[in-house]
Amino acid sequence: MKPKLMGWLLAVILPVLMGQTLPASSPPTVRLAGTPTPGAWFPAQLIASETSTTQGRPLRIYDQHIAQMFAVTGGLCRQFPKVQGWRWDYRAGGGTLPMGEFRIPCDMADTMLESFGKGRTQTIPVQIGKQSQNLRVTPLNLTGEQIPRWLEVTANFRPWVNSAGQVRQIMSALKPTKIPVFLPSEPLQAGGIQLFFTNEAAKPNSYEIGLYVFPGCTAGACTFGSLRGERGGKLSNPSKEFPKDTYEKVTLAGGVRGQFVNSCGAYCTAMVEWVNNGVLYQITGKNADRDGLVRYANTAIQAGAR
Numbered sequence: 197m198k199p200k201l202m203g204w205l206l207a208v209i210l211p212v213l214m215g216q217t218l219p220a221s222s223p224p225t226v227r228l229a230g231t232p233t234p235g236a237w238f239p240a241q242l243i244a245s246e247t248s249t250t251q252g253r254p255l256r257i258y259d260q261h262i263a264q265m266f267a268v269t270g271g272l273c274r275q276f277p278k279v280q281g282w283r284w285d286y287r288a289g290g291g292t293l294p295m296g297e298f299r300i301p302c303d304m305a306d307t308m309l310e311s312f313g314k315g316r317t318q319t320i321p322v323q324i325g326k327q328s329q330n331l332r333v334t335p336l337n338l339t340g341e342q343i344p345r346w347l348e349v350t351a352n353f354r355p356w357v358n359s360a361g362q363v364r365q366i367m368s369a370l371k372p373t374k375i376p377v378f379l380p381s382e383p384l385q386a387g388g389i390q391l392f393f394t395n396e397a398a399k400p401n402s403y404e405i406g407l408y409v410f411p412g413c414t415a416g417a418c419t420f421g422s423l424r425g426e427r428g429g430k431l432s433n434p435s436k437e438f439p440k441d442t443y444e445k446v447t448l449a450g451g452v453r454g455q456f457v458n459s460c461g462a463y464c465t466a467m468v469e470w471v472n473n474g475v476l477y478q479i480t481g482k483n484a485d486r487d488g489l490v491r492y493a494n495t496a497i498q499a500g501a502r
Contacts, residue, residue: 224261226268226331227323234278237299239285242268247289254343258295259350261286263336265298266305268320271333273302281305283356296355362393366405367502369395373403375427375475376501384492386420386481393423401427407481421465421481423496429476431469432457444486449494456486468493472501 224244232238242265249258269282281301287294315335322331338346363379370377384391386409396404405423432455434443442458446468454470466484470477470493479492 223320224264225323226320228272228325230325232272232276232279234276235280237281237283238276238279239283240272241285241287241291243291244286244288245290247293249288249295255338255346259338259347262298262350262353263338263346266300267315267333267335268322268331269300269302269305271320271331272322273305275331277302286355298353299356363502366393366395370398370403370405372398372400373425374400375403375425376473377403377425378472378477378496379405379423379499379502380492380495381499384495386484386488391420396422402429419482421479421484424476424478424480426476427474429471431455431471431476432467446486446490448490449497452497454490454493456489458486470497 224242227241227243229239242261244257244261246257249261250256252260265284265286269284272282273279279302281299282305284298284300285294286296286298315337317332317334319330319332321328360381363381366379367377379393384407391407391409394406394408396406398404403425407420407422408418409420432443434441438459440460442456444456446454446456448454448468448470452470452472454468457467457469459465459467464483465480466486466489467478467480468486468489469479477493477496479489479496481489481492
């Protein structure tokens with residue numbers, strides 16, 4: 197995960213984290229419910245006193261809070277290195293206005309702060325359970341010509357959307373397609389990270405949905421795979437040009453006959469495909485395993501055509 201995220205950060209965020217530290221709004225309160233559990237996503241709260249987070253120029257209070265969220269995540273990940281990531285409950289108005297849940301994996305926060313953090317290390321209070329502790333954080337530096345790039349980052353760093361919400365959004369975007377759509381009802385995961393749906397293409401006889409490991413990021417480094425449907429499509433056939441590719445017959449939910457294909461180059465792209473009423477359906481995943489993709493396909497089939 198780290199190399200992929202590093203690539204995205206180098207391409208997208210490196211130009212942002214430069215210059216002098218921008219004066220921030222009143223420091224928000226950071227709260228943890230208790231001592232973090234190793235290997236898990238742990239909940240945290242970022243509570244701001246401001247009622248309106250759209251004020252401020254050139255960076256809004258909201259943009260500053262997102263920067264603080266990344267900085268604090270880096271500090272928490274260093275203090276609790278076995279935690280996978282942090283689920284931020286971001287609230288304004290002293291906690292009365294929910295702004296959404298934002299998830300930041302430790303590997304992304306650590307890479308960002310270790311590679312690009314230019315601010316002076318600070319100590320901030322963190323409420324852990326009933327006790328207050330001091331946490332060392334490195335703030336992000338945002339100024340001058342880098343500000344528009346940071347605004348682009350915060351525009352794409354969206355709140356977490358549950359699976360039902362993602363399905364509604366995707367189905368709305370897929371209205372041009374006339375073929376049945378198969379989508380899982382439950383969140384898909386890769387390496388413990390939830391995958392996010394993004395509409396790639398919708399035509400009367402085909403559609404493609406991207407699967408990404410980070411909300412708002414559709415760069416190659418954030419790409420996991422895709423869900424596709426094509427009327428009249430055929431199952432893949434072995435090719436003499438790629439003799440090492442793997443082809444295996446699989447039985448999917450409801451007795452549906454399918455095929456697993458794994459093709460490797462610089463990295464491996466795995467795929468499970470099946471045909472239903474003349475429509476070819478495919479689920480692909482970068483460096484994915486057969487059992488995982490079969491499970492994804494089964495959840496989509498069991499959810500039924502949409």
